[in-house]
Amino acid sequence: MRQSSNKKREVTASLYLRLSRDDNLDGESYSIGNQKKLLTAVAKEKGYTNLLIYIDDGISGVTMNRPDYIRMIEDFENNKSSALFVKDLSRIGRNYIEVGKLTEEFLPEHDIRLVAVSDNIDTQEGENELAPIKNLFNEWYARDISKKRRISNKIKGNAGEPMGMPPYGYMKNPDGSKSWVVDEEAANVVRRIFDMTLEGVGTHQIADILASENVLIPTSYWISKGIGRPGSKTALSCEWKSSTIVSILSKQEYCGDVLNFKTYSKSYKNKKRYANDRENWVIFKDVHEPIIDRAVWETIQERRSRKTRKKQKADGEKNMFSGLLVCADCGSNLWYHFNQANHDIQYFNCSGYNKGNRKICNSTHYIRVDFLEKVVLGEIRRLTKLATQYESEFAKIVMGHSIKAAEQERQLKQKELNSLTARDKELDNLFEHLYEDNVCGKISDDRFAKMSVKYESEQKEVSSRIKELQTELESEKSKAVTSDMFMASVRKYTRARKLTPRMLNELIEKIEVHQSEKIDGKTVQRLTIHYNCIGAIEIPDLDKLPENNVSVHTRQGVDVHYAACAS
Known part of the structure; x- marks a missing residue:
């Protein structure tokens, strides 16, 4: 039986075929079909009647981690073949060390021709x-091809050509160009995800909703449409994950932009992609048709960047004001509560108040939710009336505050950046003097080591913050949420009768809550509403605008009245 097995091995040859972009498709002779014809003819010529075919199509020769190559090596180890036929050595691979080990060690050891x-x-x-x-x-050829491809990609990327695959919601233009067009079926899912987020629905909840409706996840959707994508599996799935929703919400491409060089590879031998610093990205705006309004995208990014404490109501729902309210005195977030005896009484107070040894605020800044809802809805109604009844005045106010707020923020960041840059240079000088003092014997090695660690730690923090500020300032220059977009958002709610989470997300950045105080014998609560894009504005008292005379009767028998406060 063993003799029969050995005889079969002697007439069995392995034909290994490989093709990838690395080969630059040097003529039709490199095609998988032609490789197979050539090797089959040669192997039979040399007396091999039993042929095992192994094909790795579309995989670089730089890596040896190829499915059929690995399977072939395992078959060699199991004595299934006595010969290896390839068109040339580059088909085995373009890795000098690994191919050398195979040809000079492995194959001779296993008696393989x-x-x-x-x-x-x-x-x-x-x-x-x-x-x-x-x-x-x-290997040099692979390195040279990689170098040329990098240069080519850099030229294309800097010219605005999309370097990656279109994200879920887009597809390649059928006309053969490099542009993207909207894939309406997938785009509708993307729009729903953004709409639900604006309405205050969390990412886990959105994932559960899509799963319950049997909506295919992106990779499965591409498979169902016959679109080949890296990482795609054969099985279809509707199991959405929160991380997928977060990824979709973060993609600026949905505004119509092309973002190139978001990732990079460290070496032509290492195909893994690494996240690139944002400062190295190249961004082209309004290249393709947007799926999401830029104002909506920017609003969601700003909201998601906040760290909030989302305490739930007694019935399990989250309050729509959570994350929007801040203390006017200490800047802490206000936390949501409800009265244990009467769950209908819901309120917020300052998280910095009465924290034991960490007390940072002297007042509760207590405010009722029902009072908040009436006040904010009243202010939005006044704003929408101003937009429709006094268009020119509204435009002047919005544009003026937008420019002013952006400039103030830019100046503060630039001031901090200048200060940190100066400190960074100062630390370099301190290092230099410290080293000279150590060499001259003015300070001991132990003292030098301790001070070096201290300065290095500080400089690391300074450098990190400098990079953050530079990125933020660069982002401010190209920030596209304009006053026109805000005015369009305001006009959408002209007939609003009820306050909704979406309305808050689209219009309001934050609300500063002041401690209630006695004014002329009345208890007054002042609020400063900061609107998206423009900050806090003071709505003028004009004839056609409704007044916002809100008051609430508390359980202590005190009437609290609202007073607007613009900063």
């Missing part, structure tokens, strides 16, 4: 001294 047709190599006819040199040239 190697035939590389185009390289005129046949180990049964003796060693070929040029084989190691050919392997080296093959």
Whole structure:
């Protein structure tokens, strides 16, 4: 039986075929079909009647981690074949060290004949001294191709050509160009995700809703449409994850932009992609048709960047004001509560008040939710009336505050950046003097080591903050949420009768809550509403605008009245 097995091995040859972009498709002779025809003919010519075919199509020769290559090696170890046929050594790979180990160690140890047709190599006819040199040239070729491709990609990327695959919601233009067009079926899902987020629905909840409606996840959607994408699996799934929703919400591409160089590879031998610093990205705006309004996208990014404490109501729902309210005195977030005896009484108070040894605020800044809802809805109604009844005045106020707020924020960040840059240079000088003092013997090695650690730690923090500020300032220059967009958002709610989470998310950045105080014998609560894009504005008292005379009767028998406060 063993003799029969060995006899079968002697007439069995393995044909290995590989093709990838690295080969630059050097003519039709490199196609998988032609490789197979050539190797089959040569193997049969040399007396092999049983042929095992291994094909890795579309995989770089730089990596040896290829499915059929690995399967072939396992078959060699199990004595299933006695020969390896390839068109040339570059088909085995373009990794000098790994291919050398295979040809000079593994194959001889397993008594396997190697035939590389185009390289005129046949180990049964003796060693070929040029084989190691050919392997080296093959790796150099891969390196050269990689270098040329990097240069080409850099030119294309800097010219605005999309360098990656279109995200879920877009597809490649059928006309063959490099542009993207909206895939309406997927785009509708993207729009729903953004709409639900504006309405205050969390990412886990959105994932559960889409899963319950049997909406295919992006990779499964591409499979169902016959679109090949990296990482795609054969099984279809509707199991959405929160991380997928977060990824979709973060994509600026949905505004119509192209973002190139978001990732990079460290070496032509390492195909893994690494996240690039945002300062190295190249962004082109309004290149393709947007799926999401830029104002909506910017609003959601700003809201998601906040760290909030989302305490739930007694019935399990989250309050729509959570994350929007801040203390006017200490800047802490206000936390949501409800009365244990009467759950209908819901309120917020300052998280910095009465924290034991960490008390940072002297007042509760207590405010009722029902009072908040009436006040904010009243202010939005006044704002929408101003927009419709006094269009020119509204435009002047909005544009003026937008420019002023942006400039104030830019100046503060620039001032901090200048200060940190100066400190960074100062630390460099301190390091230099410290080193000189140590060399001259003015300070001991132990003292030098301690001070070095201190300065290095500080400089690391300074450098990190400098990078953050530079990125933020650069982002401010190109920030596209304009006063026109805010005015369009305001006009959408002209007939609003009820306050909704979406309305708050689209219009309001934050609300500063002041401690209630006695004014002329009345208890007054002042609020400063900061609107998205423009900050806090004071709505003028004009004839056609409704007044916002809100008051609430508390359980202590005190009437609290609202007073607007613009900063």
